[in-house]
Amino acid sequence: MAESPAARVLFRSILAVGILLPPVIRVAAEVISGGKSLPTVIAALPSLLFAPGYNLFLLFALSAAPFVALAFFVRSRVRGLDQFFGKSRAARLGGVIGAIVFCFVLTIGVQVDVWRGIYSVAPGSSTAVIAFFFLPVYALAAIGLGYLAGWLVGRILPSSVVPREVEAWARVSALASGLCTSQQQYIYCGRRLRALVPGAWCPAPCAVARRRESAAACT
Numbered sequence: 001m002a003e004s005p006a007a008r009v010l011f012r013s014i015l016a017v018g019i020l021l022p023p024v025i026r027v028a029a030e031v032i033s034g035g036k037s038l039p040t041v042i043a044a045l046p047s048l049l050f051a052p053g054y055n056l057f058l059l060f061a062l063s064a065a066p067f068v069a070l071a072f073f074v075r076s077r078v079r080g081l082d083q084f085f086g087k088s089r090a091a092r093l094g095g096v097i098g099a100i101v102f103c104f105v106l107t108i109g110v111q112v113d114v115w116r117g118i119y120s121v122a123p124g125s126s127t128a129v130i131a132f133f134f135l136p137v138y139a140l141a142a143i144g145l146g147y148l149a150g151w152l153v154g155r156i157l158p159s160s161v162v163p164r165e166v167e168a169w170a171r172v173s174a175l176a177s178g179l180c181t182s183q184q185q186y187i188y189c190g191r192r193l194r195a196l197v198p199g200a201w202c203p204a205p206c207a208v209a210r211r212r213e214s215a216a217a218c219t
Helices: 004-034 037-047 054-079 085-120 128-156 162-176 183-196 203-211
Strands: none
Touching: 004 037, 004 054, 004 085, 037 128, 054 085, 085 128
C-alpha cells in the first residue's frame, strides 16, 4: 500500500525527536538542576556514553525505544488512511493523536523526573535510573491506551465535528490514488465535491481520468 509524503514526514519526525530528546533532557537537567555550565556538560557527554557507572548510551537507547515503537505504530495506522471516511477516519486520526500524546507525556515526564532528581540539590534515589529499563514497557501500554482513548473520542464525536466537506476531500484523494476504478465513481465524486464546496475542484482525479481516456469525468 502506498505511503503518503505526510506519513513519511511524521514517521521521520518522531524518530528524530526520539533520538535527540533524551540527551537534550539529560543535558538540560544537569545544567538547570546541577548548576553546571552548558559547555562543560556538552564537552563531558561523549566520554560518559560508555563509561562504567554511567553508560549513557544504554540509557539514551532505552529512552528512545518508546519513540521508535511509536513511529512504526503511527506509520502503520496512517498508511492507507485515505480509504477511511467519516467517523471511521476521525476515529483512526483520533487514535493516532492519542497514541502520540500519551507516549510523549509519559516518556518525557519520566525522563525529566529521573534526571532532575539525580542532579538536584537534594538528590533522589541513586537507583532512579532503573525507571529507564521499565520505560519501554510503560510506553507501549501508553501507546495502546492513547490510541484507544483517541479512537473512542473520534467515534463519539457528533457529525457536525466531522464536516461533510472533509469526507468529500478524502474521497477525492482516494480516487486520485486509484482506489476507485469506475468512471462513474469519478464523475459522482467530482459533482459531489462541487455541490459541497462551490467552486472547488481537484485536478488529480481529472488527470487520472484523462490517463484512462475518461475525459468526461472532468467536464
